[in-house]
Amino acid sequence: MNLDYFIRQKNTLILLFTILYVLIFSISALFTENDEFFYYTLLMGVLIYIVLVINQRMHFAPFIVINLSLIGFLHLLGGNAYIGTVRLYDFYFVPGLIKYDNLIHVYGTFIVTLVLYSMVSVYLNRELIRNRYWVIAVALVLMAIGVGTINELVEFFAVVYFDAAEQVGDYFNNSLDLLFNTIGAIMATVILYWFREQTSWLHNLNENLKKIS
Template sequence: MMVKFFTRRSDYLMLMFTVGYVVAFAGNAFLQANFEFLYYILLMVGLIYLAVSLNRHLHLAFFIIVNLSLLGFLHLLGGNLYLGGIRLYDYYFINGVIRYDNLIHAYGTFIATLTLYSLLVDFIDERVRHNYFLFYLMLVLMAIGIGTIVELIELFAVVFLGATEQVGDYFNNALDLLFNTLGSMLACTVLYLYRSRPHPFQLTLAYDKPRQNH
């Protein structure tokens, strides 16, 4: 009971942190008349409301809640922070190869895949769960589908808000999809290694109900 009490308290702290940075970035976007990011922030508010509502029933693990909040923060930071006059989303960590944007896409689908696993593992037929290729292929395809929805959201920003320069061209879109796939595949690799080997500690993806051994 004590663990659950502090875990739920931590959930509320993460909610306050998330609402705090959303309000701060919304104020900054409003002052700069950055309608593209006001659009993204409005969508984030809807996602936060949805996540809080669903979490009352699904009880996502604190690990996932933290990473979903961190993902939102890093996304908004990428569009508002400039390093040497270069927007963080356009900043290359490896010149001409890997940008901040690529890493966020990989990280986003990595966390999305773990979230999907947490939500679905108890409802998937045992025969499918033990068919590692099929089970992880399903997770990858679903995570890529979420990534495609994100690309459609960016398309609306291009069409209605003139965000062509910020969103990028066809090649950038293709790279987004590539890193989405890589992030999801990495998550499946982590899940496979975790599920197939003994561990000295127990990692739970949901705190309110014990997982069965698969």
């Protein structure tokens, strides 16, 4: 067994890793009676199925698939792991300014924006992307913010049904989530702009990885 084997089996390995951590966090939530994060892990299972269905048609680049899995892992880790007595999601890397939750929102929306670009770019020709990129970029940011809003609704239901107000946060925290979602989406469109001459650098990356295998 060598590196070539792992490259060929990358999607299977990513799926196994994702299923494994979802099962582990589900069991942990049951034993600790953490209804909020058991709810999140169930939703994660639904999202895995949706991504699998979409990926069968879209064939996302390995970079995207890997990072989607990592987002799920880091999200569940943030609600279950502690640094001392502080829940990881509430841990500040820069005291009073930037915490783990903020970084996850930036990272998550960054990857979601790349996913959205991968999905819409196949319906757009090269010239349109080159000549109207910033119009497309604004649309991508708005779509990514919309996806982030769905996440906020998921948290709202956790507050309503699982009394998770303390963990989820107040109106200010909700607004910060939307702000960092916007930052992540804008960062992604800027990165995509740098590679606009290739039309879809994610597709090219995927093709290069296929050549390695």
